[in-house]
Amino acid sequence: MTRIALVGCGAIGTSMLELLQADKAMEIKAIVVPADAFAATRAVAERLAPGAQVLSSVPVEGIDLVVEAAGHAAIEAHVLPALQRGTPCIVASVGALSAAGFAEKLEAAAVAGGTQVQLIAGAIGAIDALAAARIGGLDEVRYIGRKPPRAWKGTPAEQGRDLEALTQATVIFEGSAREAATLYPKNANVAASVSLAGLGLDRTLVRLIADPAVADNVHVVEAQGAFGSFELTMRNKPLAANPKTSALTVYSAVRALRNRIAPLAI
Ligand SMILES: NC(=O)C1=CN([C@@H]2O[C@H](COP(=O)(O)OP(=O)(O)OC[C@H]3O[C@@H](n4cnc5c(N)ncnc54)[C@H](OP(=O)(O)O)[C@@H]3O)[C@@H](O)[C@H]2O)C=CC1
Numbered sequence: 001m002t003r004i005a006l007v008g009c010g011a012i013g014t015s016m017l018e019l020l021q022a023d024k025a026m027e028i029k030a031i032v033v034p035a036d037a038f039a040a041t042r043a044v045a046e047r048l049a050p051g052a053q054v055l056s057s058v059p060v061e062g063i064d065l066v067v068e069a070a071g072h073a074a075i076e077a078h079v080l081p082a083l084q085r086g087t088p089c090i091v092a093s094v095g096a097l098s099a100a101g102f103a104e105k106l107e108a109a110a111v112a113g114g115t116q117v118q119l120i121a122g123a124i125g126a127i128d129a130l131a132a133a134r135i136g137g138l139d140e141v142r143y144i145g146r147k148p149p150r151a152w153k154g155t156p157a158e159q160g161r162d163l164e165a166l167t168q169a170t171v172i173f174e175g176s177a178r179e180a181a182t183l184y185p186k187n188a189n190v191a192a193s194v195s196l197a198g199l200g201l202d203r204t205l206v207r208l209i210a211d212p213a214v215a216d217n218v219h220v221v222e223a224q225g226a227f228g229s230f231e232l233t234m235r236n237k238p239l240a241a242n243p244k245t246s247a248l249t250v251y252s253a254v255r256a257l258r259n260r261i262a263p264l265a266i
């Protein structure tokens with residue numbers, strides 16, 4: 001039995017718990033959330049993971065694997081210490097690695113604990129192709145993220161514009177993946193994933209668009225290099241509980257967990 005600590009119990013975490021009820025080889029032992037979310041999280045746990053304790057930090061003993069679906073700050077607070085203790089971690093908030101020196105810090109914690117941190121592909125695809133293409137050499141990688149205006153609420157996209165009033169597609173950001181992931185921590189984790197798999201946070205070109213004509217979260221990756229080239233378009237359904245987040249992120253996290261224990265992993 002693999003004993004799991006889930007960090008975060010919002011849109012992704014709750015949907016993961018729903019799916020993981022079917023997995024008999026895994027047990028959710030702990031759900032880690034801020035103290036002000038205890039009551040709501042206990043109600044979710046009662047329904048979907050009755051054996052889980054709701055806590056404000058990952059237990060030091062009795063956890064085989066940590067899975068994070070909480071946000072950038074949770075990596076420093078919960079993933080780093082778990083790695084240092086030797087517990088492997090699966091991370092959804094990949095954009096946290098855009099902070100200067102943070103990827104190195106994460107790696108050092110994993111080395112100190114003799115374990116590994118796995119960054120999930122989340123809402124984007126072709127991370128495998130991109131990471132393989134990097135070995136032969138990449139010349140250019142572009143990422144374009146297009147979401148409905150409501151998905152950009154509470155972000156810098158609101159500065160100087162009324163998102164509700166947009167009548168046409170509007171570029172809200174153009175720059176590096178590092179800047180995108182820093183400025184849009186709940187919307188541009190995939191920009192960080194694409195860049196970490198490919199040309200790096202500073203050389204990956206990112207454009208973010210608020211588009212009233214789309215209902216899905218549309219992600220495009222274009223890459224060129226020694227391997228040839230590819231263009232990928234994902235049209236992801238957002239989660240009802242959080243329009244910023246694509247449902248595919250949940251499936252990607254569940255896949256990562258299942259692959260940890262599957263005799264044949266794909
Ligand atoms: N790689 C990818 O493709 C994607 C990655 N993500 C990442 O996943 C994160 C979660 O997404 P989503 O579930 O939609 O967001 P939600 O806002 O719906 O849920 C976040 C949950 O995490 C909790 N939380 C916040 N901060 C902490 C912390 N420091 N420690 C423990 N728990 C914490 C929240 O508690 P409370 O309610 O009290 O704040 C809430 O339960 C995003 O912030 C983003 O970083 C999201 C989409 C795609």
Ligand SMILES: O=C([O-])CC(=O)C(=O)O
Nearest residue numbers: 123187188189190245246
């Ligand atoms: O879920 C998505 O479509 C992408 C997302 O929010 C992110 O990359 O942070």
